[in-house]
Amino acid sequence: MRIALVSTYPPGRGSLNEYAFHFVNHLRQKPEVSEVIILADKLPDNAPYPADDETAGLAPLRIRPCWRFGAWDNAWKIRNAVNTVKPDVVLHNLQFATFADQRIQGALGLLTPWFVKSTGVLSAVLLHNIMETVDLGKAGFGGNPIVERITRLAGNLFTRMLLKADLVATTIPKYVDILTEKYNVEHVVLAPHGAFEDIPEPDFELPNGPMQIMTFGKFGTYKKVEALIQAFEILQKTIDKPLELVIAGTDSPNTKGYLEGVQQQYAHVSNMRFTGYVAEEDVPKIFNDAAVVVFPYNSTTGSSGVLHQAGSYGKAVVLPILGDFAELITDEGYTGEFFEPENPQSMADAIARFINDPTYRQQVGSQNYVATSGLPMSEVVDWYLLHFERLLNNQVVSLTPKQEVS
Amino acid sequence: MEITHRTSNQIDILELDGRFDAYEVPTVVKWFDDNANAKDVIVNLSGVGFIDSSGLSTLVKGLKHCRQNKGELYLSNLQQATLIIFELTRLDKAFKIFETESDAIAAFATDQ
Numbered sequence: 111m112r113i114a115l116v117s118t119y120p121p122g123r124g125s126l127n128e129y130a131f132h133f134v135n136h137l138r139q140k141p142e143v144s145e146v147i148i149l150a151d152k153l154p155d156n157a158p159y160p161a162d163d164e165t166a167g168l169a170p171l172r173i174r175p176c177w178r179f180g181a182w183d184n185a186w187k188i189r190n191a192v193n194t195v196k197p198d199v200v201l202h203n204l205q206f207a208t209f210a211d212q213r214i215q216g217a218l219g220l221l222t223p224w225f226v227k228s229t230g231v232l233s234a235v236l237l238h239n240i241m242e243t244v245d246l247g248k249a250g251f252g253g254n255p256i257v258e259r260i261t262r263l264a265g266n267l268f269t270r271m272l273l274k275a276d277l278v279a280t281t282i283p284k285y286v287d288i289l290t291e292k293y294n295v296e297h298v299v300l301a302p303h304g305a306f307e308d309i310p311e312p313d314f315e316l317p318n319g320p321m322q323i324m325t326f327g328k329f330g331t332y333k334k335v336e337a338l339i340q341a342f343e344i345l346q347k348t349i350d351k352p353l354e355l356v357i358a359g360t361d362s363p364n365t366k367g368y369l370e371g372v373q374q375q376y377a378h379v380s381n382m383r384f385t386g387y388v389a390e391e392d393v394p395k396i397f398n399d400a401a402v403v404v405f406p407y408n409s410t411t412g413s414s415g416v417l418h419q420a421g422s423y424g425k426a427v428v429l430p431i432l433g434d435f436a437e438l439i440t441d442e443g444y445t446g447e448f449f450e451p452e453n454p455q456s457m458a459d460a461i462a463r464f465i466n467d468p469t470y471r472q473q474v475g476s477q478n479y480v481a482t483s484g485l486p487m488s489e490v491v492d493w494y495l496l497h498f499e500r501l502l503n504n505q506v507v508s509l510t511p512k513q514e515v516s
Numbered sequence: 517m518e519i520t521h522r523t524s525n526q527i528d529i530l531e532l533d534g535r536f537d538a539y540e541v542p543t544v545v546k547w548f549d550d551n552a553n554a555k556d557v558i559v560n561l562s563g564v565g566f567i568d569s570s571g572l573s574t575l576v577k578g579l580k581h582c583r584q585n586k587g588e589l590y591l592s593n594l595q596q597a598t599l600i601i602f603e604l605t606r607l608d609k610a611f612k613i614f615e616t617e618s619d620a621i622a623a624f625a626t627d628q
Contacts, residue, residue, distance in 0.1 A: 283604055286604055299606035302569045485569045489573040489576065490573075492573070492580060496576055496607070500609055
């Protein structure tokens, strides 16, 4: 099976690049996969992607940059690339802002799965968030109620377009229910997020030095660090241990300059470190060094890859009281301490419960490790391949009468 | 979880009883590891009232195992709660699911 993946991909820094990286690593190890082609976004200044990889024992990997973040014609460009590459299956690794941070360009990009289907190639989507659960105002797509309403209606329209794909997978059961019932479709499936790596049991001991309170992601829209910094100031005054706040990651594409502004605004806060972009090889150290991983979100747009990563490294997590996270906790076996979104005191209290009780911190980290390691990504990839095989077989069956007629 | 094994017409029949979750998965994984040549298998889930993604994933691996041996893995006797999980993941389309074990046995005879 030759599989094309429409996605951002390292060294590209767009959202979901890390998910694609891990997914592809496991995909290439499957005997039923003969080739993986990544239809990636073009890098800034047309920087090159790595050359084709034909390592023995793995499916060959080819990266073909064919679309550009923010462009109007991404769906068309990707369709043309699919016509050139002619894979058996195209899987789109998407969230609503994958193709652009402007509404119209972003929405036009979401036509891609439909365009791809029109080529006759099996078109599948992994949809990491759905419009129905996004707080548009907080996610940077609102502004006033009328604009929000128009955006929501457009979101419904483009969701219908996405649902033109042959298969749509989401990582949260509730999303399957919403899409199935609202749009009256039967080809939406639950596919668990999966653990990025088959990581051995982590060492729950922390390195010497200050206890690190870490947050990881792309910040500025619904992930904001102001309340976390204020919580950190409270903790520094109330806890008699050396602490460090580590803000790991970059601005969201929608909010360029956000972290620099925050850094200036809170220049007076000591023991705070902004790492900037964290390269793939540096991710383990960032997580391993952290005592607590905090999710300073005021809204969610889907399942959290960071939560799964934190679980992989056996970390205690501090989460906002928001629907999606609560569901992840209960559905997938995670646990953590919760805070009221954007409430520094509430966040500080939640963090303190871990800082002050190492045994509890390790218990929670251990439970999160078990939750994450329950379903490795290699097994999630098997689910996709099973669906692809079934759909490809159906295509063959449905083509047979036409062939007989001709 | 308890696992009972029997054979019928050279078909391996596994009857599972109990929760089928991450903690119970190793029992079933071990059976497939110990029976590397297993080709045609029926998993009777009549005693399984709960299955999570790990349990589903184990069945997917079992299906791949059987197909690699040029066989198939069929499911039978699913309780309603288990069937709902299969429908949510659409894995009900990937597996052949039968109401009874005898229906599954008959299907093997027909399919071969």
